[in-house]
Amino acid sequence: MNDVLLLDFLMTLLLLFVPGLPLLLAFPALHSRLPWFRYLALLPAVIAVAIPEAHSVELPWLLFGSELGIENSSRLLLAMSVFLWFWVMVLLPAARDRSEGRPEDKYSTVFFLLAMTGNFGAILAMDLVAFFVFSTLLGYSFYGLLVSGRKNKARRAGRVYLVLLILADLLLFEVLLITVLTTENLEFAAVHQSMAQSDSLTLYLALVVFAFAARAGIWPLHFWLPLAYRSTRPAVALLLGIPVVIGLLGIVRWLPLGEISSPELGLIIFGSGLVAMLFAIFAGLKMAQLKMLPAYAAILVTGLFFTAVGAGLADPVIWSHYGRFAYVFIASLGSGLAVLVFAISWLQVRRDYPARSAGYADDSNQWVERWSGLVVVWAGNTGFDTLPRWRVWWLAKMRHLWLLIRIWQRQMGVYERSLQRWGLAITLFLLLAITITFVMASAGLSSSI
């Protein structure tokens, strides 16, 4: 009995620490004194992912009474988030440094940890208010991350994101008020039940979809996504999938999908999802920079998600069939976008590297030649043979080889752009194929029902 109580207590503590520790560490006075503080902030979330135990904790003193909990779906999303944050920390040298000098880096650290708090808290939230609070924290922290890069384009992206965020917050606030008038219990399950019988159902659905579409950057409220991917730093670009993921999670958590039928709204959402996919394909093909590809991929995939939500709203049976895959889909989207960003960054680094390394090699080559030449001259003057014949032959071969590499690299540079275009076309073709398959499968499923 005591063991059960102890386990319960430890799990409660763990759940509180998942968003609580990054929040605590966000205080500069605390994190500036701790080594590896970013990894430390992730630790409770890692443990929560590793323990296959469903648990929830009620916090009656928090706001109007809140609840946090973890079960299989939230564990999957938490695992994805942990993976992303960890990846950012490992891959980016700036994220590893404990004492950055520039003020914007210090702010970035605070926003980084606050965004982590918002992300983890929103995933664990079991009621509307807790989700709203954590996702709002994520939103404003992300704004900070976007604009702390001090580029004008990033600031523009931040401004657009902020406007949409404020609008979304206002709409969600109205949603919360409508909900409280219908039910006092704001847990997701209770809200689904109550709203299913409410007169304000259509308004509720429309406001929720619109607000989270703005937060997730779903077409036609996608403006901030391409701007952000184009202008932001690689560290932030890797994390840009997180607000998108939390936006989609909001739609799944807040809407009583599979429990109600709203054919008209469902059709509108389904249609806008299809248009979003077409838009993403055409806009993606016309895009000027490769680093914007994840933005259009996100618009395409969130459009696909919208078609699923629309179909689910039109016919709850459809959602009950494939709705359980929604969390896997959302988690895959988060990781997929990060992988795409990473791949593009890697491609760009590879593209830039030969030129830079060739430059370094030229310098070092000249340096070696100059000093080795001096040594040979000095040796000749003093009568020593410092460079035996076989070494001379080896050096000549190396030089020849180096020249060949440089010619090859230049050729690669010439073809790089066309290669990128092919890569983009193949990616978009694959995504289109997935979309068509999905739509056909949905149509087949609904006709069989």
Place this chain on the structure above:
Amino acid sequence: MNWDTWLPLLIVLSSLLVALVIFVLPEDRSKTRTTLNLGGAALKIVLVGIMVWGVFNGHHYETRLPLLPGLDLVLRADALSMLFVALSAGLWMLTTVYAVGYLEDSPHRSRFFGFFSLCVTATVGVALAGNLITFLLFYELLTLATYPLIVHRGTEAARKAGRTYLIYTLAGGALLLLATIWLYTLTGTLEFTARGFLSTLDSSHHPVLVIIFVLLITGLGVKAAIFPLHGWLPQAMVAPAPVSALLHAVAVVKAGAFGIIRVVYDVFGIEFSASLGVTLPLAIVAAVTIIYASMRALFQDDLKRRLAFSTVSQVSYIILGIAIVGPMATIGGMVHLVHQGVMKITLFFCAGNLAETLGIHKISEMNGVGRRMPWTMAAFTIGAFGMIGAPPLAGFISKWYLGLGALEAGQDWVIFVLAGSSLLNAGYFLPILYVSWFKEPAGSWPAERCFGRYETALALLAPPVITAILALTLGLLASAPFSPLEWARFITTLEYAP
């Protein structure tokens, strides 16, 4: 007389005696003055704490002293008065600490702190007043005690602002006096009574009662800075920062808003007010004030003027909550009395810090100030987000209940007012945060002073940090026992109980 009859008087005397002693203290006795100020503030907090506990447990505290034939000076503790008294006592302590740091080495400190304590005495008297005549006396004392604080700097602008303040508030006071006398001749009593004392009057008096209501609200609306009676408040920004904090968060505008609550609930009664048809026009006036002042705030470059217009807007939330008529909206209005005070005092403390430390008075001078004064700007950020109504800060709780109250009362239009106000709040607060945190400093600051180890003097830094933490805590722990929200629920239960 026993403890229950002494306690209200002791709470008033705890700052009044301090004020009288400080007036006669020589200018160079700064340690004695500070000890007296802080000692008085600490004593008041202890006494108020005892009283809050007593009121919660059903104790009846009342001091009654004969004033005029048939009229007594009554100090009485009830749930509503406790909300205002606790706010004044708590924030007075912090404002005193701040003022000590702010006015270090400046002249006329005895005069300043004397009137400062007198101001708080008047505020506590307003809060504890058990009838309209006692309320009126302390209300006018507040006017007279605040005037020397506004003109403290003695500049031409300060004197002009003081004159404007005096004209507005004395005119308002005259209207209030007229309405009080008229009411007394009609009813023969001025005692604040739960659910009012006018509903039993014959219906032939109703038109007259409407006129009296308008006179009372106009008189009180001057201090509450309702549109178009708000003109004195932005001008009064020439006063030193602790005075601005006192005007906006603790004393003057709050006394006006609190007076309106008293009139609506304990003179007319909320149901009777609604039946007279005066609550909807009051709600409309409050809504117009909220939007108008927010729009005016958008275009102010002077930081304190922007904050002043923000106060005009935010105080009307309290009036809107009352005028909507319904338990939820009442909770929203009541709790905002405290929440607005805590958030706004944070912002004014921060504005004072920027002015005292770097010589910054304008928003256009604030580029990159977050790097130079991170603690101050962090506190400002929390206060600003609270004003916008972002969760989980105190302002979010107020707006939540105001919105719920509006929907509950079937006044959906209020939702658009709240949404519009939030947008405008974001419009005038977020650019300040943006330039402070993300823009490069323009160069040297207008008039930088060095305070050693911290970004500014500790006495200036600690109060805004504490109030910012409070603004966060009041939101996060809104449902904790004895929180302002729980206390507002307690008041509303008493007011709306069947």
